[in-house]
Amino acid sequence: MRRWFAEWSLAGLFALSKTAAVAEAENPQALLSCNYEEGSFTTFRNPAFPSHSIRIKEQNDEVCDAGSKQFTGWLDFHGKNIFFWYFDSLNDPLTDPLTLWLTGGPGVSSLVGLMLELGPCRIKTGGNHTERNPYSWTRNSSMIFVDQPVGTGLSYMNSHLDIPTTSEIAAEDMYIFLQILMTEVFPERRQTPFHIAGESYAGHYIPTLSREILRQNQVPETPEIPLRSILIGNGYVSPLDTLYGYYETLCTTKPGVDEPVFNQTRCQIISENLPRCISIYEVCYRYPDEVLCKATDAVCGVIKELYHNESHAGGRDPFDITRTCEVDHLCYSQTLEIQKYINKPSTWAALGVPEAVLNFSIESREVASAFEATTDLYSNVMTDIKYTLEHGVDVLIYNGNLDLACNTAGNLRWADALRWNGQAPFTSEDLKPWYSNVGGSKVKAGSFKEVFASVSNGVSGKQRFAVSPEVRASVPADDEDIPVNTFRAWFLGIVGTVILTALNQFFQLHSPPLFLSAYLAILVTFPCGRLMEAVLPERKWKILGWTFTLNPGRFNQKEHCIVAVMASLVTAFDNGSLATDVYVAFEKFLHIPISLGYRFLFLLTTQALSFGIAGLFHKFLVEPAACVWPGVLPTCSMLYTMHQRNRENEEANGWKISRMKLFAVVILCGALYQFLPGFLFTGLTTFAWITWIVPNNVTVNQVFGAISGMDLLPMTLDWNQITGYLGSPLLVPTWALTNVFCGSIFFLWIVSPALHWSNVWQGMYMPFSSAKTFDNTGKPYNTSRVMNSDYSLNQTAYHEYSPVFLSTTSVLSYGLGFAAVASIIVHTALYHRHEIWHGLLASIGKASGEEKPDIHARLMKKYKQVPSWWYGCTLLAIFGISIAFLYVYDTGLPWYGLILAIALHVVLLLPTGIMMAYCNIKLSTAVISALIAGYIWPGKMMNNVVFKIFTLVSSAQGLGYISAMKLAHYMKIPPRVTFAAQCTGIIVSWLTQTAVNVWAMGNVEDICTPEASNNFLCPLAAGYAANATFWGLIGPKRLFSEGSMYRSMLWFFLIGAVSPIVLYLLDRRFPRATLRKIHLPAIFASTASIPPATAANYMAWGIVGLYFNGHLKRRYRRWWMKYNYILSAGLDAALAVGNFLIFFCLAYPGVRVKWFGNEITARTADGMGVPLRTVERGQTFGPRTWN
Template identity: 40%
Template sequence: MQAVKSLLASTFSSTASTTSRTTAADTTTTTDEYAYSIVPLEDLGESSSTGRRRRPGQSSSQPLMQDSDAHTLSDDEHESLEEDKKVGEGDIYVEKALEDIEKASVQLSENDSSSFESGEFDDPNLERSGSQINFEDDSPYPEVRSAVSNVDDLDMPCSTLRVWILGLIFAVFIPGLNQFFYFRYPSVTISGLIPLLLSFPLGELSTYLPRWRIFGMSLNPGPFTVKEHVLIATMGSVGSSSAYATDVIAVQRVFYHQNYNFIYQWLIVMSTQLIGFSVSGIARRFLVSPPSMIWPSILVACSLFNTLHSQKYSGMGSRGGLSRGRFFVYGFIASFAWFFLPGYLFTALSTFSWVCWLAPDNVPINQLFGYSNGLGMSLVTFDWSQIAYIGSPIATPWWAEANIAAGFVFFFWIVTPILYYTNTWYAKNMPISSRTSYDNTGNVYNVTRILQPNLRADGSDAGGTFDADAYANYSPLFLSTTFALSYGLSFASIAATIVHAFLHFRKQIWTQSRKSLSEQPDIHARLMSRYKQVPEWWYGCIFLTMFVFGVVTIEVWNSQMPVWAFILALAIAFVYVIPIGMIQAITNQQIGLNVITELIIGYLLPGRPVAMMLFKTWGYITMSQALTFASDFKLGHYMKIPPRSMFAAQVVATVIAGTTQLGVQAWMFEHIPDICDQNQKDGFSCPSTQVFGTASIVWGVIGPKLQFSGGHIYHALVYFFILGAVAPFVPWVLAKRYPDRWYRYVNLPVIFAGTALIPPASAVNFVPWTIVGFIFQYVIRRRHFSWWAKYNYVLSAALDSGTACGIVVIFFTLQYPRNNAIGDAIKNWWGNTVYMNTSDYKGTPLRELRNGMTFGPEKWYDLG
């Protein structure tokens, strides 16, 4: 087999000063006075081969190529590369890709297989037919090649003093601000993109500091490197969002009058956060090391890091062109400026339910075309935050987007109207789509009416308990059609995940359990094998420590939860973390365990709302946190961050962020009057806490038995477990029978779980998302591959960053000051109110009850 060159070359130098690349005499990249080594492929244990060739101008010290590991490019991608040669390319990535593709004429027969597929699953992210390009010194995935450098500078500064100074500052201020505004409505969340963007100019400014040594570390070790930048951004984002356990603490205080001390709060937050970290460390050989675990969302960050640190800004090619850096700047400015329209000046552009504006009082039309409580068939939005509500469509593989779109259309545009207009589950008496629970009069379910006081010896209320008589005399709990269906789909996704993982991933899991990092068939894993790895016993020590924290928490304080339930919650997370992680790593979609954990504990320990919250937190968040940390590990893997430096940064930042959030929360509850009251004068009404507390009553006090057991309203939904367990066999059998057909792309867990955010999400979050994904991940990728390879992930980063900054600026300059009293004239004009005057926004049901009328079964609880 004829050898061909790799599509990609080294892209970005990590330093701010420019000099020569490498010399034949050594393996260092020289800057004015700093030298960073490039890892030769020979040092990675690769055998010599006569088939090796070098790139034009490549020195003997740079990575070499070999003919073994081939990758498939589709015919459309191959043709688009030829067509797009005329398009100017500003980076060495695509310049080399265009040079190499001219010589990529090797065709493999169907019997030839890539070594990347050997022992692994049938990866839908790899094409089966087309031009086979050899990639020994790069990734076989074009997504990865377009965003990640395939060389490493071993001596590049990483864990420096300025990293820890800037990283700890972000680890305090970002989580602290997010926790403060978490309890306010309207609120704002400072995303992980903000510390990524802010740390870049701060890092560049730090190069002007004096070169003093503090604690043996230089305050200014030289140019600000990309590895330093990655580590700072990781510390700023790893604990930026509000810790899930802080909601448990808030609900205990507001709903159940349990105000435990700071030690209890700290132990529960650390336990829930860091148990997930230890699990991700143990699972990293399955979720991080394999090249097939591409983690699409991480590629956006990699592209942004490399763009910011690229030194090449001039266009190249016959017609010239923008560099990635300039492209990002232009995209960022455009996104930031545009967001002021749908985000503040003309908010109807965000929820562009134009059909409802034409017929505001027509209930069926509003139910089908509305955004707030409808199915969103208006289809259009001009707000990137709405389009990317479920993740960037530019980063998600098209085949995964197609699965989600198919699931959405079938379940929410076909099944939902059928169920609603046939009055299944008494649906006509409620909005067709709402996340609110209702009683039999069509009003919001008043959970306080089914609680009786639970008085302590001193006469204080320890939190209400279930009052059976009150429940029998009040009402069963009703859900909107989409809300009820979302529970069924969640049940199906949980069952489908295990079956899908067994059918598709069992061989890879077995293979990866025996494979070392240096044995991975991909350059990034072999480069990372040069660094000292984190021993698994480090993660084991963290797990044991956090396990003890959890046991102490539930035993010393009144948690209503036995230790066996704690162990069961962790077992559920352990069982699902690898299957769900593998699905997320290839599809960019995570399957949640929140519903199944609520269901299990609701049956096992009915009438214990605090135990329900804790069980859900340890069962669901352990898995979710593990995958968050695993994605950070993959970011470090792609950016060549020493594993021990990443380990230290993640652990320290998590502890600092969690402690800061608890301190901010404690201060707020002590110093803000009437906090969590619906009419709190400054807007600190705690909307998330109210929702979390209501869920604790629905699942922990009422319990799932009164909703899903035989004879109750939503019993039929439990059959979705059977559907989820059986359905994955169908495409699996068809893919075996017809291996070259589209059946191999069908992913039932993604179909079932991809619409988990409905409600409150609607078609306006899914249809434009699918359209944008189709344009960029299918049409442009196949027809203009070189443009896609250069700009796709940079564009996603620019749109995300510009929108995130726009949200923050609008909130702090126009909404938060004077308690949202700025710009009353703007807020009250037609473009900001038209959608509020519709039946969709008001949540009008198809059948409105007159006063005194009820709906539902005549009897719903047997007091006997």
């Protein structure tokens, strides 16, 4: 293995005198003799790439005086077209190597290399004709010049497509081009030694393409591209080292100048700013976060701008520090001559440029801007060069000393630092003189050093590096000087928590209930925080040696994040406020007396039990970079946007509106719009318009209905319907969206109709989709008919009445729920066992160091961490209180039931947490908890209810706590402050909920009865009373055990457990990206909320998500990066504001609008849940006897 480093003392010297010597000797066969007809194109395709083709035509010396055969053409694919120009070698095209030339920029045409530097022809003065270049590389090699990426030079694409934004994307396109060129256009080139060369930003392109070629060469049965070497001239390989070289290039005479270019003052500025610049670039290298990497511009820009601000016509030349620029920032007048020549009508016609290309430009600012929007400009490709060396490919780095933009000092610095087998001898090797024969005399042309080192081929390692664009677009870099533990933060957090908790607790007793999201608290506290910033005194106070101030200055995003953390716990409490629903159900509907102590302890223990467990999983679910938690990104974006001040508003795909302005517009318009589907025209929420036309046609209503039908044409104009069950689709990765979307289509529109219309499980006697339970007459199941006075099951009455029947989708939903729980456990063990092991080692302080922390975890290390024993002690304390609660009050649940609930929670928290962290899809544990309790304590309602609440609420709360921890992690809140905020939020919310509930029970007249004032009917508690009696009395044993109608659903446990193993083995045997994107737990969980959700909720969710995270993210990436998460936050906040206004301004006072648009849905067979079949009065369906 060989690596060279060479330098020249002359600027702009790009000739390589012995290209053939770089390659190994080969004996390729003759080039394929293609019958090209001059003036026409011939098209070539490769079956392996059916969407790609090459159209090519032969040229003559009139367009380029090359002296050898030449061809031009385009690679055409998916509306994109990459231009290339090929030349035969002047020496021996049959034996000479083939070299690909790439010019950098990014966005500069490779015709610069062709007609200015090393190609076979140059532009004559005046720009009208060409002449032979005696120093052309075609003397010893066939050459290909390519305008890439798409959008550069004569390459073009359809106007609606996005320009490639990274070297990786460009490399993928180039690889396919080379495959078709070598296998179809010039098949004999398959054995010809191949080299890649280029300059400037090609220092990024070339190593990336080299890695892509070598990686693809390892794929079985793929034609190998015989890559032998890469050659990089004054390459932009490592931006950090390039900046480091500015001082040597401008402030010393080492480049070969008589005196330094810069004076002492300017050199002092570089010297003072360089350490900070290098430090932030090092972080950017390790953790390529776009926000963080762009922050280098603020520091390093001072260094670059000293010179580059003067790079213009008549100013400094960045490519030769001894010259002045002749023209614009590209400096060389020949570039304008090339541009003029290519744009000549005769040249245009000879090349066959299509009408889609309006004109040729040497440089594309669009391409440059596209790359600037990503981390590509800030990254180094040293690992790709190392990969190239280790796979037996020679590397030559050559430099002209007078180039500043990609200077010799910087390139030598990274070359010495490159870690590979030959690093030690290469670093210790001195530069030696390099001589060239000029006119028969031996003249020193520069210096060089080279090292030969053996490499081990065939040995592959596995390295994984995870990063969430999604995170870069939403999360700011840290500023540890921003105050966070302030009076304002705690005051607003506590007050906001009290108000939000009180409103949610009080109005969930109302019909319809009202739930307010954390976004409302964040919105309201923002102006309050700004007001406190303006009016509170800035005086410093000292109490017991502790100095503090009520007003530390500007109200900032970290203080606001404390409010968000507490408010997010409120919404988690609402998810888990089943405890309050339960004791209201016990007291008001089941007439079981509940004491004040029972209320306090039941709510505290069920809500707080999971906090300690969640904290112990911090290493597994919060710190890893792969655990993105997309659900918290809109809150990050919202906080970041609110507290941005005086920040430049960059254009994103033509959009200039600031994120804050967009956020405000979306909230205002969205809240006003919510009055339409939420009050004035409620039919828009489901919009099953076909059922409106034929409201009494049962078949049509079951096919197209959106309440109890399959909703074959799902439409909704209500954001609440889109996000109501699965959350915002703008937050879910495309692969997860696709899994859920396809799973929903398969199970809801294929499997369920087949089962339903086949009358399996007597489904035709019930609605297609309903969450209700039914008896054998098709009526809702009346549990009071089978319940004794002590709330136990009356066996005789049960046998005389009816078995329980479920709708088709409800049965299938149970089965898929069983499969989802089994599959998530197996899937996690198979695919995430390494991450779990590393997390376990990290939690006990024995991390292996193999998993590198991301930038957020690294920045959080400077804060004091929360010891694990804090969470452990919290868990033990709440566990002790829970045991006391079980024994002091008659809950019916034994102590081992609590331990079982905790064990189930611990087992499921990690896999369900990983699923939420990766794809923002929540897997409910309700089914499995009800199943376990029903089998252990059959017919004992209290045992079943308390066990289910401890399990279900703990799971929901645990994910809520971890989600809040990740929010604080992204916003760089010190972990101990987060711990204190969560503890405070738990206590404040617990006390507030209990106090409001007790007050409401005693002060709202006739509450939870039909005569209740202001419609406080307690619908949630009523629903849970029915649910509790059903599962506690009938139980899963009578639904799924031997002899029952739905026993086959238990097989889904086996299906869920085995299917991930099968997929895993297939993935190992046939490694394809498609298989790895199949996520079986997400597919099985795709119908978790159906019923009561319908296709309108799932399909609309999937369509919106795929549009934003598929189409917009791919084609308008800059727009997506700038606006996607703040748009999601704005839509959710608008929904919260709109519902709040509708409830208090209209619904609570009793205002109603009675008209067709608000009543038609309830009048259809779909709305009334009419089945396809009914029985005559006194008749029944189903079995005549049952167990």
